Amino acid sequence: MSLLSWNCQGSGRSLSSTTSMHLARFISSIHTQVIFVSETRSVNISKSRLINCFSLHNAHVVPAAxxxxxxxxxxxxxxxxxxxxxxxxxxxxxxxxKTSNQTFNLVCMYGDPHHLKTTSIWQDVATFVLGNLNIPTFCMGDLNNIMHQNKKSGPTPANATRIQNFCCLVKNCGFFDMGYSGPAYTWTNKRFTTNPTFQRLDHCLANAEWCIAFPR
Structure with a gap:
């Protein structure tokens, strides 16, 4: 099974935008079956329009606020x-x-960039995960948190207490980081000529049951 998560930082004014056309090409090229897009900043694009635009079976939309x-x-x-x-x-x-009739649970997250709701968000996740023990579970998205000091590069060090608390929330759900290939950081403040900061805020997490059910 192939899954895609992307913080697009704005989907454009319509589904004919450059961003949406790039997403359509990406879905086609990697043959992904589940697509999660966060921070669309869109309030008027319906699920039927998404289904038609990207030739999909179904969709769910949470409008921007x-x-x-x-x-x-x-x-x-x-x-x-x-x-x-x-x-x-x-x-x-x-x-x-459906190919293997394997059941699974999915957590798609856009973490609170201000860190005010992180605990309550993960309480909802924990209730979901712990209420469905022994089910393969995958969590993906821009979690807006880092999991280690070396996941940030910049003029100021990462908040050690925040890292520790976040890792405890992840561990409580039985998740571990699936790792990555490619760029080490997924976010930058774009202050390249002064004090650039880079962080790895996007993660794919899974429980042990997921790795058994989907070893590849």
Missing amino acids: DQSGGLWLMWKDDIDLTITHDSHHLILAEGVY
């Missing part, structure tokens, strides 16, 4: 997803991978 946030979860016909909860920061879903 005052041009902030906005989530899209989309999937193809070999996946069956049932949304159990959504919010400005989160979509939780129960799924079936």
Whole structure:
């Protein structure tokens, strides 16, 4: 199963925007079956328009609030997803991978960039995960937190207490970081000529059951 998560930082004014066309090419090129897009900043794009634009089976939309946030979860016909909860920061879903009839749970997150709601967001995740023990579970998105001091490069050190608290929230759900290939950092403040800061805020997390069910 192939999953895609992308913080697009604004989807453009329409589904004919450069951003949306890039997403369409990306979905096609990697044959992804589940697509999560965060920070769309869109309030008027419906799920039917997403389905038609990207040739998908179904979709779920959380509109942006005052041009902030906005989530899209989309999937193809070999996946069956049932949304159990959504919010400005989160979509939780129960799924079936029809090819193998494997059930799984999915957590799609856009973390609070201001760190005021991080604990409450993860309380919702923990309730979902711990209420479905022994189910393969995958968590992906821009979590807006780092998991180690070396996941930040810049003039000021990372907040050690915040890292520790975040790692405890992740561990409480039985998740571990799936790692990555490619660039070490996924966010920058773009102050390249003065004091640039780089951080790895995007993560893919999974529990042990997921790795057994989907070893590749």
